[in-house]
Amino acid sequence: MQDKQDQAPTVDGISRRRLLGTAGAVGAGGLVLGAAGGAAGYAAAGPDAPAALSTLGSTQVAWGGEHQPGILQPLQARGHLIAFDLAPGAGRKEAAALLRRWSATAERLMKGEVSDGATAIALDAGPSSLTVTFGFGHSFFSRTGLEKQRPDALDPLPPFSSDRLDRKRSDGDLWIQIGADDALVAFDALRALQKDAGDAARVRWQMNGFNRSPGATAHPMTARNLMGQVDGTNNPKPAESDFDRRIFVPASGEPAWMAGGSYAVVRRIRMLLDDWEKLSVDAQEKVIGRRKSDGAPLTGGTETTEPDLDKVGADGKAVIPADAHARISRPDQNGGAAMLRRPFSYHDGIAADGTPDAGLLFVCWQADPLRGFTAVQRKLDRGDALSSFIRHESSGLFAVPGGPGKGEYVGQRLLEG
Amino acid sequence: MQDKQDQAPTVDGISRRRLLGTAGAVGAGGLVLGAAGGAAGYAAAGPDAPAALSTLGSTQVAWGGEHQPGILQPLQARGHLIAFDLAPGAGRKEAAALLRRWSATAERLMKGEVSDGATAIALDAGPSSLTVTFGFGHSFFSRTGLEKQRPDALDPLPPFSSDRLDRKRSDGDLWIQIGADDALVAFDALRALQKDAGDAARVRWQMNGFNRSPGATAHPMTARNLMGQVDGTNNPKPAESDFDRRIFVPASGEPAWMAGGSYAVVRRIRMLLDDWEKLSVDAQEKVIGRRKSDGAPLTGGTETTEPDLDKVGADGKAVIPADAHARISRPDQNGGAAMLRRPFSYHDGIAADGTPDAGLLFVCWQADPLRGFTAVQRKLDRGDALSSFIRHESSGLFAVPGGPGKGEYVGQRLLEG
Ligand code: HEM
Ligand code: HEM
Secondary structure, eight states: OOOTTOOOOEETTEEOOBOSSSSSBOOTTOOEEOSSSSGGGOOOOSTTSOOBTTHHHHOEEOOSSSSOSSSSSOOOSEEEEEEEEEOTTOOHHHHHHHHHHHHHHHHHHHTTOOOOTTTOOSTTBOOTTOEEEEEEOHHHHHHTTOGGGOOGGGSOOOOOTTOOOOGGGSOOSEEEEEEESSHHHHHHHHHHHHHHHTTTEEEEEEEEEEOOOTTSBOSOOOOBOTTOOBOSTTOOOTTSTTHHHHHSOOTTOSSGGGTTOEEEEEEEEEEOHHHHTTSOHHHHHHHHTBOTTTOOBTTSSOTTSOOOTTOBOTTSSBSSOTTOHHHHTSGGGTTTOOOEEOOEEEEEEEOTTSSEEEEEEEEEEESOTIIIIIHHHHHHHHHOGGGGGEEEEEEEEEEEOOOOOTTOOTTHHHHOO | OOOTTOOOOEETTEEOOBOSSSSSBOOTTOOEEOSTTSGGGOOOOSTTSOOBTTHHHHOEEOOSSSSOSSSSSOOOSEEEEEEEEEOTTOOHHHHHHHHHHHHHHHHHHHTTOOOOTTTOOSTTBOOTTOEEEEEEOHHHHHHTTOGGGOOGGGSOOOOOTTOOOOGGGSOOSEEEEEEESSHHHHHHHHHHHHHHHTTTEEEEEEEEEEOOOTTSBOSOOOOBOTTOOBOSTTOOOTTSTTHHHHHSOOTTOSSGGGTTOEEEEEEEEEEOHHHHTTSOHHHHHHHHTBOTTTOOBTTSSOTTSOOOTTOBOTTSSBSSOTTOHHHHTSGGGTTTOOOEEOOEEEEEEEOTTSSEEEEEEEEEEESOTIIIIIHHHHHHHHHOGGGGGEEEEEEEEEEEOOOOOTTOOTTHHHHTO
């Protein structure tokens, strides 16, 4: 197993920033840059290298390059997911113009420039690690006459027995993920991109998420979710030799317009927190197979210790139960299936039934969703101890092309290919 | 006018922390303390004194004292408002026991101690400026047989012609305001306090809010709302001689159990952002009477310059229009009426009509709501240029007693008086 305490390597004279809660470091195409003028504003942020507070605002993520932003960057404190359908009558031409507008806006806002004056909400704030990521859904291709360019990987996900999906909050022709460490910066980007849509596309659904604030904890520990679990520990790390192959479509991959791209599976997963919180900590830990306090496997050690899956307790039972979530989701239990999980938590108040409308905006990234998400979810669907405490309420699958080249817009190779 | 650049004075050897976006400094009973051990962890936070990132987590607000926390403290990045009704059959005894449980939990969590293990969500995080504030609604007093103790100030607010109130999301026997700079810390407190309610009280409504993250901007400027306006500029400042008299019930005030307390008016105010963003910046600025970029009055200067209300432009019209929000809401236009506005923004995605369900969780504090909120809202209701762009959707009025003494719980003087 990868040692998460590895020193961050240096690329092009700019220190790589360690990923909080996801993978190990910011890869090529996802550099975290300083704001307005470079080195001085650069945030050497990370659990073991606390940055000055003001770098929260000034931290800037690069636009363009090999991959789109928002995949390898540290989890941000705020997130918006929004899906659009092309308007009736809008086709390939309108979509191309829209993606051109969107790309220009994303590039500008990620630099910390303000959105159009009348919309402008976050005036005077820095980019605050803003990332904007664009994806295409299955239905996009028939609406634009681009069926021949549709990747097989976009074939609809199979139904799972535990699915309770709201179709109105699922799928969509186009998808945008927005993340930032400041709520107004994220909301400003959301409004600006929505305005750009103009007559070309209509909002299908929109969701809000969050993660903890940088600096809330001094522990060099991965993120937590709303069940209180350390979440993200065993994500694939960019330093691993098979990372790129698992997460990104290779340069020589199919279809060509997806080179450097990735597939995002988006699941709104409700947590049944009233039930969950009735369990003892002990029972909660058996559901996952890891300790709640520090994320260490129940067989001992620290968060990064490899679990001893064969260990049997004094009671003759496996210490990490056979149906523990972190046992059965492992690549070695699923033919090597792996994905990069980069979620937001959500909390939309109280649902009609009086329980909290809260959980995980589960977003995972992989080169092949069939060998990533689908393989693992098939297994979880059959026998995950966590199943009784969660409910998949919506679903999306989006093709997220590589980062745009200089002067290019996202998806240009698809739309003008 | 108070100069906002004043150096923070020192109280009891602990520097007062400047209020971001509300009033001038943290008053007595609202000291911001360092975490676990004092000075080292103390956050000298504020726009002109950026703190180290890790102080976001370690910043601790004092429990107890003259006033409850959450009134004078800087706006936090996350907030929850939750109202409860006492359960059928629950009376004064059950309410007293509940307030005792709630106070103990609030005190513990504000120190950064974790909530009960099974609920615990924010394990390993610092208190992150957590504040918990408790209030009593009009209906509380009849349910507990305490009508004689009910302050006249809790008489229902008058109806306003522009009200579009959802009664299910208004009022309530009991009200809690939670604020913290970390989302998981705030959510953990919400869950813990809800759990404490047990069989004694049921959730009536619950809302989530946010403000910008500390450090997102380097400008020494007040907060912004989702219309992009600098908001909070002309709040009363603790250093002003009439501040205490305007905001807090005096020690000798009526009823006695409200000494050191304050009345909170809570209005969920939807912003009609699609309409608002169709205005030019110029038109937006005329609606408020202040510049969008920096909050300065349209008659010139900086954010803290006094507006010149008599100034007439080349076109013969008042530079600050007669119906400008920041003109007609002024104390000098309302018989001296003043309140301390300490809001959160909210954004709950897309409403049924396709527009953003976003706006202001307007919370304002005053010694007398009739001479504060009601006086001003009557005026705004008749002729505020902002009216076309906002909609009051819910309303609450709560009596928030002073801070508990040592070993006391909030409201003890009412419930055991
Ligand atoms: C609300 C729903 C979920 C919660 C609360 C949750 C929580 C967790 C936790 C606490 C861990 C252990 C720490 C870690 O390695 O990250 C974990 C691991 C993992 N989860 Fe989930 N999870 C959820 C849903 C899913 C779903 C839907 C999938 C994919 C279909 C998934 C795939 C994985 C994988 C692949 C691992 C890493 C296993 C390993 O390699 O050790 N999880 N999850
Ligand atoms: C979404 C609704 C509202 C928005 C967007 C809004 C926005 C603003 C803005 C931008 C200012 C100028 C800067 C400042 O001094 O803070 C202001 C001032 C003020 N507002 Fe509002 N406001 C809203 C609702 C209300 C309500 C409901 C009241 C009370 C009934 C109110 C009372 C005041 C007062 C007292 C001032 C200060 C006036 C002065 O002394 O100069 N506002 N508001």
